[in-house]
Amino acid sequence: MKVLRSFLACGLAALALTACVTQPAPRATAPVDAAQAQANDQRRSALRDWDLSGRIAVSNGSRGGSGRIDWQQRAADYTIALSAPVTRQSWQLRGNDQGARLDGIAGGPREDADVEALLLSATGWTIPVRALQDWVRGTGAADNEFGPARQVYGNGGLPLKLEQAGWAIEYQEWYPAEAGAPQLPRRIVARKGTASVRLVVDDWDVGAH
Incomplete structure (x- = not known):
């Protein structure tokens, strides 16, 4: 998987991801309206079909990469x-609860019933894709699969931190609610040991599909 690793670690590094690297000052927790926090969580959890676009940076402690x-x-x-406009390289991950397929890597597509194992084998990085489906919306993933989620809320009943399955997720910035869309995260950092995933969402689309 040398080509993919080079693409992610080197080619994507040419992209400026200042927004992901710059970390806002920590915000103090505030008195939380439990009913408001629960209502916010339920609105985000109810989103089943959505699109996001933005910038991502991943690291395993010794090396990392970033891209669109x-x-x-x-x-x-x-x-x-995931794409690197500078090198014009890209790869695509498609899947569901039954497994995943990774395209755009040397040697042709690869498939595995475990998407995290597939990505670890192909890239050397730990990326919790299945849980991130929920974490990117600011909600905990399924308890029966990932264990209980512990959330710390701040102003407006929005999560500041979420801990689950050994990962610590920080919500550094949020988009305001709009017609038909709840408040959604803009800056997210997930860490577990030396592994980290940083995401800056430039656009959310939660309209009818």
């Missing part, structure tokens, strides 16, 4: 595209 990301979610089915 486009994520399309339709219930349990996802299509995630």
